[in-house]
Amino acid sequence: MHSSDTRQEKESERLLREVFSKFSAGGTFLKGYPYGSGHIHDTFLVETAESGCDNYILQKLNNRIFKDIPSLQENIERVTVHLREKLRKTEGSDVKRECLTLVPALDGKTWISDRQGNFWRMYIFITNHRSYDIVDSAGKAFQGGKAIGRFQAMLADLGGEPLHETIPFFHNVEKRLEAFQLACGSDPERRLKDCGPETEDILSRAEKMKIILRLGDEGKIPLRITHNDTKFNNILLDENDNALCVIDLDTVMPGYVHYDFGDAIRTAANTAAEDETDLSKVDLNIGLYEAYAMGYLGETRNTLNDTEKEWLAFAPQLITYIIGLRFLTDHIDGDHYFKIHRENHNLHRARAQMQLVKSMEKQYGEMRKIAQGLKG
Numbered sequence: 001m002h003s004s005d006t007r008q009e010k011e012s013e014r015l016l017r018e019v020f021s022k023f024s025a026g027g028t029f030l031k032g033y034p035y036g037s038g039h040i041h042d043t044f045l046v047e048t049a050e051s052g053c054d055n056y057i058l059q060k061l062n063n064r065i066f067k068d069i070p071s072l073q074e075n076i077e078r079v080t081v082h083l084r085e086k087l088r089k090t091e092g093s094d095v096k097r098e099c100l101t102l103v104p105a106l107d108g109k110t111w112i113s114d115r116q117g118n119f120w121r122m123y124i125f126i127t128n129h130r131s132y133d134i135v136d137s138a139g140k141a142f143q144g145g146k147a148i149g150r151f152q153a154m155l156a157d158l159g160g161e162p163l164h165e166t167i168p169f170f171h172n173v174e175k176r177l178e179a180f181q182l183a184c185g186s187d188p189e190r191r192l193k194d195c196g197p198e199t200e201d202i203l204s205r206a207e208k209m210k211i212i213l214r215l216g217d218e219g220k221i222p223l224r225i226t227h228n229d230t231k232f233n234n235i236l237l238d239e240n241d242n243a244l245c246v247i248d249l250d251t252v253m254p255g256y257v258h259y260d261f262g263d264a265i266r267t268a269a270n271t272a273a274e275d276e277t278d279l280s281k282v283d284l285n286i287g288l289y290e291a292y293a294m295g296y297l298g299e300t301r302n303t304l305n306d307t308e309k310e311w312l313a314f315a316p317q318l319i320t321y322i323i324g325l326r327f328l329t330d331h332i333d334g335d336h337y338f339k340i341h342r343e344n345h346n347l348h349r350a351r352a353q354m355q356l357v358k359s360m361e362k363q364y365g366e367m368r369k370i371a372q373g374l375k376g
Helices: 003-020 069-088 138-155 173-186 196-204 208-217 257-268 286-300 306-310 315-333 345-362 364-374
Strands: 029-034 042-048 056-061 119-124 224-226 235-237 243-246 253-255
Touching: 003 029, 003 042, 003 056, 069 138, 138 224, 138 235, 138 243, 138 257, 138 286, 173 196, 173 208, 173 315, 196 315, 196 345, 208 315, 224 257, 253 257, 257 286, 257 315, 286 364, 306 364, 315 345, 345 364
Parallel strands: 224 253
Antiparallel strands: 029 042, 042 056, 056 119, 235 243
């Protein structure tokens, strides 16, 4: 190891120790190091010296994407307090493992800012959990659906003012289409000429994809508290692969339940990677879809209205389309939002997402039949 690497590690640990000292944590800082595969915040696991004390997740927050950290933290605090109260009233619950626990700073807030103006927060580390990027069994898919369904159902009666919109219009397809048109109009990297088929895939489906927004505008489906980033690795399972805890609450805000259900299916039931270049490998696994829907509706059956249930099977098409649209927009605009790891990476991602949309369209009749059979 080079001496510069050693100095950098020591400086990083010194900073983590200093930040840790500003929170009301139990135990003594032993060591801290990068943890997880998140792309937005810088995340570290802090181990404490005492065997009986908690370990902690310490995060330096990305205030370029989340521009209002106090509002972000207020959302998470309100949601986790409500969930903990529900869990305390549920026999057999392990509150510390089934819900994220924010650790307050010494001044009572749920975040601190360091000398460079960076924002930090801390959670208690959840022990003995499992996290998966790929869903390889109906059992895991069922438990994932159960976790997100329970999360939504438990938050259905959260009182008070609506949560803050931490990323405005995050899943609003009309706003995403407007951004796409602007990117196409400016075409700063002169890439549009090579995106003809992809642009046609997007524009030919644009009106169909506005149905959830129209149902909301007509008052047929309500805004609820939704997670809005339900990829499978944001669900922790326990040591027996049973639903344990939903994490990464940065985008918890008002939304339609279809956003959560759709994004979960997009990631959990896809037979290929999100950026797969061999499109023949991209397909919807209908068995995993059915298992997830069974777990999800088992928890939300008594919460959702009939129109929400009616359009659940369409939700994966919508969210997969939106993500594909965002990838294509970023590619045309010069790759400013999503991190890329190869040339045309966002274009490959967009193609894979639109191929998955086409698979969902082909299987939509079966998807509707499954959802209708489970809705109760």
